[in-house]
Amino acid sequence: MKRVLFILLLVATAAAATGCANVQPWEKEFLASPAMRFDSDKEETAVREHFLGTREGASGGFGVSGGGCGCN
Secondary structure (H helix, E strand, O other): OHHHHHHHHHHHHHHHHHOOOOOOHHHHHHHOOHHHOOOOOHHHHHHHHHHHHHHOOOOOOOOOOOOOOOOO
């Protein structure tokens, strides 16, 4: 049983290690393209952050003063 567990752990470690790769400087331009961003639409992101910030009563907005009631 210990041998099977060790082999599974070894295979999982090998699989995880193959996912790590160095990115060459000339490959970084593809990572910086707007299609690779999570928030490709800046206006939509700003509206969503404002909406969530005013609705969250515990933390307030994103970098603005006010409690969370929407009255900055």
